[in-house]
Structures are given as C-alpha cells and as structure tokens.
Amino acid sequence: MLPYDARIFGQDWNPKKQMVVDYFTISDKVAEIYTIIHVSDSTKSPVFEMESTRVSDALASDNLIDYSHYY
Numbered sequence: 001m002l003p004y005d006a007r008i009f010g011q012d013w014n015p016k017k018q019m020v021v022d023y024f025t026i027s028d029k030v031a032e033i034y035t036i037i038h039v040s041d042s043t044k045s046p047v048f049e050m051e052s053t054r055v056s057d058a059l060a061s062d063n064l065i066d067y068s069h070y071y
Contacts, residue, residue, distance in 0.1 A: 025046065034047060
C-alpha cells in the first residue's frame with residue numbers, strides 16, 4: 001500500500017469541481033465531447049457523473065493495492 005492520501009488535494013480541487021461537471025453536462029459541446037471520449041452511445045443516464053456509488057463499490061477492493069511494480 002502506498003502512503004498517498006488524495007484527500008489532501010481537496011482544497012485545490014473543490015473550487016474547480018463545478019467547472020468540470022458543467023463541462024461534461026451543460027456545455028454547448030456536450031455531444032462533441034461525448035463522441036471524442038467514446039461515450040456517445042452510452043445507455044447510462046446521466047452519461048457523466050462525478051461521483052458514483054456503483055463505480056466506488058466496484059473499485060473498493062482495488063483501493064489499497066500497490067500497482068507500482070507494473071511501472
């Protein structure tokens with residue numbers, strides 16, 4: 001396990017978070033953005049969400065695994 005704690009960057013990220021959400025949800029280029037990142041055919045609704053319990057649950061078992069040996 002790596003001694004890295006992403007929570008310490010919250011104060012840097014929090015002011016920018018809403019801009020990212022807006023870019024992927026209400027931008028006038030949403031259709032183009034989704035095509036470029038290959039999610040335009042997604043059946044998920046909403047297509048973009050910043051926090052997802054389903055994603056978090058799926059990755060929970062990997063959270064503390066050290067993958068550094070692959071690099």
